[in-house]
Amino acid sequence: MKKHPTIYDIAKKADTSTATVSRVLSNSDYPVRSELREKIKKVAKEVNYIPNMIGRQLKTNNSMTIGVIIPSITNPFYSSIVLGIEDIARSRGYHVFLCNSHRSPQLEEEYLKTLFEKQVKGLIVSSISPDKNLLGALVQKDLNIVAFDQTIEGLNSSQIHFDYRKGGYMATEYLIKKGHRKIALISSPLTRPSRISVYKGYLNALENYNIEIDKSLIQIASREYEEFERSYEFRNGIELTRNLLKCSELPTAVFVCNDMTAFGVMNELNKQGINVPEQISVMGFDNIEFSEMITPPLTTVQQPDYEMGKLACNLLLDQLDGKIVENVDIMLQPRIVNRSSVLDLESSLLKN
Amino acid sequence: MKKHPTIYDIAKKADTSTATVSRVLSNSDYPVRSELREKIKKVAKEVNYIPNMIGRQLKTNNSMTIGVIIPSITNPFYSSIVLGIEDIARSRGYHVFLCNSHRSPQLEEEYLKTLFEKQVKGLIVSSISPDKNLLGALVQKDLNIVAFDQTIEGLNSSQIHFDYRKGGYMATEYLIKKGHRKIALISSPLTRPSRISVYKGYLNALENYNIEIDKSLIQIASREYEEFERSYEFRNGIELTRNLLKCSELPTAVFVCNDMTAFGVMNELNKQGINVPEQISVMGFDNIEFSEMITPPLTTVQQPDYEMGKLACNLLLDQLDGKIVENVDIMLQPRIVNRSSVLDLESSLLKN
DNA sequence: CTGTTAGCGCTTTCAC
């Protein structure tokens, strides 16, 4: 395994100094006689020179790499976000370290530490850790952070919020306007701000339209994710639907806290011979890519995942590049995606 | 923005040399008096020392990071693989650069170059580029490569193969054994070895069971992915199904080259009022996570994505760590996942 | 056991 040529080798061959070689090969705008410039380029090509960025990095203290920490890339919501992040990073000359925390605070902490050791200057994080101390300490050091999904109060960082409450409200209101009054809620445990907000939105809408809240229609999972657990949400949807169907009075619609769980709901309804949307309507939340692929296509609330990733990354890199100095907080807005899993009770009554 | 403490600072404070500090802080097994060792550790903690891996890297020429190049993380098949890769990498002290090539040879090439510049010593690649020169050149240099999914003939690297032909054969045979004779094929264009193999498996099975090949039942997309295109496969499934249904004689079963496309097929069948599996059975390929979530759950051929990622990464790191010297080729085996999208014609005939 | 020292490959003063 031969050593790779360095600027020193090139300097020797081109009869010049490493300084000059560096100047032309690193695209510096420093003046170099064009003749010499060409000669250096020629030699570099001849020896098949590939710059060693580690050298530059050590000198300039600028790694041109960022880190992304998410629960699991296997979740399509996060994979879209990561795609958005990576597309922007690449186009701006950065690389990204992908880190799956598996919802483990220990893993998250380990990543935080090792990424920092590797001189990552920026981080985009959906944090799961309840302990913000480490994150805070790193921010003090030299690290720019953009938080999304699970935003972090009191952290000195930019944040991309999503109006979960409004999303929950809009979804519920949508069902109400379609003539539904008995609207169930199926949700993952209320252990995170985002979920609590969606829940609040649901309650707010019911109140606002003077619909009495029926607790038997509210099914909230008691068991949280196990770390490393897969397809938890789908199974959650199945389980909670079973519970819901035990109620004496069935709802005409159910609002589900996310699309994956909604898949479980629809799956179980189907298994029990209940037609969606004819007998029970289903409303999702997230609008992951698969929502339009299932039967019937899922009516849901759009969370702009890919765009969110792009936004987060542009924000971070603007900070790293010094284009932005202050932190910014952005609140993204929900939007209803109208498909076929919700029945319009009003118009269907007219028909019958 | 204060400069971070270095081993030099620690050496000064602990009244010793950088060499000794390095020895204890980098967990070298070099003997250091335990008293001094403790003192150094204490000082390090006091000043909140975080090692700068770039320094180490430049010296040791070992970056402890690998690169992964895939078409798009948004495809659940790849996201499972990446999860497997990353889980292993982390557990063995490595980080991973995630690169989405969007099926663009230019992007792939750009990544190859920049990853190498960043001193990545290992790469796991699902290559799209028809030009293996660059990849080959890098292998000559100092780079270990593990190829999967799209394996690369004549490249000096380890490869993880999957027996696509056998998978195609097994799927078709499965349908035949369930009593199907008119078995359609819906496939993405035959522009890659993997797809051609699946196609061959289909043909082989039909031949083997003396079933005449009916060209009108074979629907192969003519249009290839556009770079950056999303949900191409789903739409492909819809389109090809429409074509298929124009045939005079309908098949009793259709074998689809991958699950995503199968979702499109089922979607369109449903739209046209054709029941799956009662009227037409559907057989997928890949077994992505969502296959079990749709209605009816998809019978399909399992490609062990997550395990494949783990395997690929362990292989690569074994090479990097010098545990393996020669290249290895591994052939993974398909397995049928029995769910509900295929009708057993034999037993259903008995019933009627 | 411990410290001195020479770099790893690169950029960047500073002097010419």
Added chain:
DNA sequence: GTGAAAGCGCTAACAG
């Protein structure tokens, strides 16, 4: 315009 030289933070001979 160009080059000599220092040094980014770390490790690893080597000498003691």
